[in-house]
Amino acid sequence: xxxxxxxxxxxxxxxxxxxxxxxxxxxxxxxxxxxxxxxxxxxxxxxxxxxxxxxxxxxxxxxxxxxxxxxxxxxxxxxxxxxxxxxxxxxxxxxxxxxxxxxxxxxxxxxxxxxxxxxxxxxxxxxxxxxxxxxxxxxxxxxxxxxxxxxxxxxxxxxxxxxxxxxxxxxxxxxxxxxxxxxxxxxxxxxxxxxxxxxxxxxxxxxxxxxxxxxxxxxxxxxxxxxxxxxxxxxxxxxxxxxxxxxxxxxxxxxxxxxxxxxxxxxxxxxxxxxxxxxxxxxxxxxxxxxxxxxxxxxxxxxxxxxxxxxxxxxxxxxxxxxxxxxxxxxxxxxxxxxxxxxxxxxxxxxxxxxxxxxxxxxxxxxxxxxxxxxxxxxxxxxxxxxxxxxxxxxxxxxxxxxxxxxxxxxxxxxxxxxxxxxxxxxxxxxxxxxxxxx
Ligand SMILES: Cc1ncc(COP(=O)(O)O)c(C=O)c1O
Numbered sequence: 001x002x003x004x005x006x007x008x009x010x011x012x013x014x015x016x017x018x019x020x021x022x023x024x025x026x027x028x029x030x031x032x033x034x035x036x037x038x039x040x041x042x043x044x045x046x047x048x049x050x051x052x053x054x055x056x057x058x059x060x061x062x063x064x065x066x067x068x069x070x071x072x073x074x075x076x077x078x079x080x081x082x083x084x085x086x087x088x089x090x091x092x093x094x095x096x097x098x099x100x101x102x103x104x105x106x107x108x109x110x111x112x113x114x115x116x117x118x119x120x121x122x123x124x125x126x127x128x129x130x131x132x133x134x135x136x137x138x139x140x141x142x143x144x145x146x147x148x149x150x151x152x153x154x155x156x157x158x159x160x161x162x163x164x165x166x167x168x169x170x171x172x173x174x175x176x177x178x179x180x181x182x183x184x185x186x187x188x189x190x191x192x193x194x195x196x197x198x199x200x201x202x203x204x205x206x207x208x209x210x211x212x213x214x215x216x217x218x219x220x221x222x223x224x225x226x227x228x229x230x231x232x233x234x235x236x237x238x239x240x241x242x243x244x245x246x247x248x249x250x251x252x253x254x255x256x257x258x259x260x261x262x263x264x265x266x267x268x269x270x271x272x273x274x275x276x277x278x279x280x281x282x283x284x285x286x287x288x289x290x291x292x293x294x295x296x297x298x299x300x301x302x303x304x305x306x307x308x309x310x311x312x313x314x315x316x317x318x319x320x321x322x323x324x325x326x327x328x329x330x331x332x333x334x335x336x337x338x339x340x341x342x343x344x345x346x347x348x349x350x351x352x353x354x355x356x357x358x359x360x361x362x363x364x365x366x367x368x369x370x371x372x373x374x375x376x377x378x379x380x381x382x383x384x385x386x387x388x389x390x391x392x393x394x395x396x397x398x399x400x401x402x403x404x405x406x407x408x409x410x411x412x413x414x415x416x417x418x419x420x421x422x423x424x425x426x427x428x429x430x431x432x433x434x435x436x437x438x439x
Contacts, residue, residue: 009021009024009026023388025392027039027040027041027043027045027391027398028040029045032047032059033058033059034058034059034060034416034418034423035047035048035050035058035059035415035416035418035419035423036059036423037059037400043397043398044397044398045391045397045398045399045400046397046398046399046400046415046423046426046427046430047059047399047400047415047416048399048400048401048413048414048415048419048427049400049401049402049412049414049415050414050415050416051282051287052224052256052282052402052414053224053256053261053282053283053372053373053414054282054283054285054286054287055286055287055416056259056260056261056282056283056286056372056416056417056418057286057328057331057416057417057418058416058418058419060286063286063288063324063327063328063331064288064324066327067288067289067320067323067324067326067327067328068320068323070085070323070326070327071085071319071320071322071323074319075319075320076318076319076320077318077319079312079313079314079315079316079317079318080312083319083322085319085322085323085326086109086317086319086322088326089317089322089325089326089329090107090109092326092329093107093284093293093295093325093329094106094107094295096265096295096329097266097278097295098295100265100266100269101274101275101297103274103297103298104297104298105295105296105297105298105300105301106295106296106298106300106301106302107293107294107295107301108123108293108294108296108301108311109291109292109293109294109316109317110281110291110292110293110294110311110313110316111290111291111292111313111315111316112142112281112290112292113141113142113253113255113279113281113282113292114141114142114143114144114146114147115142115144115292115313116255116279116280116281116292116293116294117141117142117144117146117147117150117218117251117253117255117279118144118146118147119279119294119311120216120218120251120277120279120294120296121133121146121215121216121218121251122306122310122311123249123277123294123296123300123301123306124215124216124248124249124251124277124300125215125216126300126305126306126307126310127215127249127300127305128213128214128215128216128247128248128249129213129215130215131166131206131212131213131214131215131216132166132167132168132205132206132212132213132214132215133149133150133165133166133167133168133214133215133216133217133218134167134168134169134170134198134205134214134216134217134218134243134248135150135152135167135168135169135170135217135218135219136169136170136171136172136173136218136219136220136223136231136239137152137169137170137171137172137173137177138152138172138173138174138177138223138226138227138229138406139151139152139169139218139219139220139223139226139253140152140153140220140223140224140225140226140404140406141218141220141253141255143156145160145161145162146162146165148160148161148162149161149162149163149165149167150167150218151225152169152226152406153405153406155405168198168205168214170194170195170198170239171191171194171195172226172229173187173223173229173230173231173232173235173236174223174226174227174229175187175232176377178191180194186232187232187234187235191232191235192232192234192235192238193238195235195238195239195242196238196239196241196242198214198242198246199214199242199246207246207247208245208246208247213247213248214243214246214247214248215248215249216248216249216250216251216277217239217240217243217248217249217250217251218251218253219231219236219239219240219250219251219252219253220252220253220254220256220257220267221236221252221254221257221262221266221267221268221270221271221273222256222257222262222267222270222370222373224256224257224373224412225404225406225407226404226406226407227375227377227404227406227407227409227410227412228368228370228373228374228375228407228410228412230262230270230370231271233270233271233272236271236273237271237272237273240273240274240275249276249277249300250273250274250275250276250277251275251276251277251278251279252266252267252268252273252275252277252278252279253279254266254267254268254278254279254280255279255280255281255282255292256282258278258280258281258282258283258284259280259282259283259284259332260283260338260339260342260371260372260417261282261283261371261372261373261414261417262370262371262372262373263339263342263343263346263370263371263372264339264371266278270370275297276296276297276300277294277295277296277297277300278294278295279292279293279294279295280292280293280295281293283328283332284325284328284329285321285324285325285328286324286328288324288328289320289321289324289325290315290321291317291321291322291324291325338417341417342371342372342417343371345371345372345417345419346369346370346371346372346374347369348421348424349369349374349413349424350367350368350369350374352424352425352427352428352431353367353369353374353376353413353428353431354367355428356428356431356432356435357376359432359435360435360436360439362379362439363378363379363382363435363438363439364376364377364378364379364435365377365378365379365409372414372415372417373412373413373414374412374413374414375410375411375412375413376410376411376413376431377409377410378409378410378411379409380409381408381409382408382409382438383403383404383407383408383409383410383411384403384408385438386401386403386411386434386435386438387401387402387403387411389433389434389435389437389438390411390430390431390434393430393433393434393436393437394429394430394433394434397426397430398430399426399427399430399431399434401413402414413427415427
């Protein structure tokens with residue numbers, strides 16, 4: 001365990017800019033199995049963060065061994081070359097979305113979430129010309145130059161941002177933060193009409209009647225970094241219908257919510273909306289490779305619209321990444337009871353978190369569960385402190401949970417989807433101890 005305090009805790013040869021050294025004590029992990037990680041001092045941690053919901057299948061060395069055995073003879077390929085493995089993975093990925101939407105599409109690969117969101121914006125621009133992008137307050141779509149413009153926190157734009165991009169933000173779908181609903185009573189018709197005014201003469205935003213178009217409307221079916229917020233379904237349907245009437249390409253950011261993280265295969269199925277472009281990554285790889293995908297409804301990504309050469313990068317779709325996805329897709333295919341099982345996980349998390357929260361009413365305002373995610377809403381901005389206590393307070397084991405700067409009163413919980421009842425009991429015990437310490 002690195003116990004050095006202050007900025008000097010960052011080793012002199014290590015980059016300091018990412019989140020690794022945000023805490024004075026940073027565990028160094030040496031192994032993982034199932035839902036558990038072990039650090040170099042032998043302390044075990046129940047991982048309820050799971051690389052931001054990426055490790056759906058837990059830590060499983062067999063998965064990686066199997067994947068690499070599928071690409072031993074082709075460890076690398078020039079990025080402009082085709083292979084049977086690439087074609088196989090593309091067609092499997094296409095069906096993942098096309099089957100859900102009942103419409104054919106095309107799949108582009110990319111390296112990570114932010115890059116894939118940029119590719120999605122390129123596809124929208126190819127259809128509509130470069131124009132305004134409409135997003136939602138509380139959104140997080142990445143930290144690259146362009147996606148930092150879409151993400152809500154201005155912190156992400158301080159050092160690099162594509163300031164030329166015009167971005168318009170619809171009001172927050174989080175009733176706790178929405179000025180129209182100070183008591184958190186849910187969306188009203190006023191809230192719904194607030195997301196359907198753009199494109200009018202008074203709105204200051206272009207649309208179908210203007211030369212300056214809205215190129216894309218981008219949404220998350222459940223805001224992750226924004227504090228695990230699910231937009232009211234009618235609110236989201238109004239926003240999507242309006243965007244479509246105005247000619248915008250509707251982009252679903254399913255980077256976090258995709259592949260059953262919030263229940264159904266795609267988060268947008270919860271609200272019953274039908275996007276034109278779907279972006280996902282985490283649930284495809286179990287964290288074993290850098291690969292994301294952009295599905296676009298035909299003909300948005302067809303070669304006469306989105307021409308060959310519109311996007312490329314050296315490592316996109318290298319065989320090792322494709323083999324990881326191919327192996328993970330086999331696992332998903334074999335999990336025939338996933339809908340029912342994730343529903344059970346939701347109930348099990350709700351039950352345990354509610355029981356612990358009820359013992360600490362002055363600290364916890366409420367808990368919610370949605371599929372394989374849950375959120376703990378605290379009575380004040382103590383999420384960072386509680387995250388630390390989750391890791392350190394219990395004498396026998398720690399737990400890893402997520403918190404974000406955008407929601408400093410919310411702890412996000414998104415364990416591997418394969419977590420069992422016994423591990424959830426341990427999680428509840430650690431949660432209880434952490435709250436006692438916080439109190
Ligand atoms: C909803 C959402 N969009 C975009 C991203 C950015 O993905 P990446 O970190 O792979 O760039 C994330 C990452 O957590 C995310 O949760």
